[in-house]
Amino acid sequence: MEEKKINEKESLELISQMIQSTKEYMEIGSGNHFIYWGYFTAALSIVIYSVFQFTEWKSCGLLWLLMFVFWIFMEILNHRKHPTVMTYINKVIDHVWYAMGYMFIVTFAVILCISFIYGRYNALDLMMPLSAIYVGIGVTITGIIIQNKWIAYLPFVGIGLGLYMLTAIYLNIFPTISWHLIFGLSFIIMMVIPGHILKRKEKKAC
Structure with a gap:
């Protein structure tokens, strides 16, 4: 009977350690994945908007390709900051984001191929709403x-903004340059804010 109580206590401690390790895994340096991605995307959206305003370069949306460069940078940083203990939950979160990353690549490749085939490069406008949803x-x-x-729940605002843009495109409403700012705003809401909330809870836990 005594052995059963000890096992239960150890099980609770193990679960607690796994959750704590997972939350620590979310952090990179002084920030975390969400904060880095959120601020970078928001900043890039402002840069693209500003470039268009000053130069009227219609293909300024191509600057979003810098997201792939940032992804590679984050992957390198992520490998250097791996925790000493890799739990099952850590691996699940990793695989979730690997799946999302591959969805980005496949979506971009398919849209790009269709654009080349039909010569309608405005199809690339679909990348913004689909990215927000993903x-x-x-x-x-x-x-x-x-x-x-x-x-868990704040991202629904970003998903809603993505669905708004996607529906507008379906209804043949021409995308405007302000859509880039809307896209950046969606990342502030669904990544930056949750990221800071997570950091604050981690500080309190310490």
């Missing part, structure tokens, strides 16, 4: 896994 789903799943309601 990221929103990824953040929501992450929030559910680590049992954080803010991270």
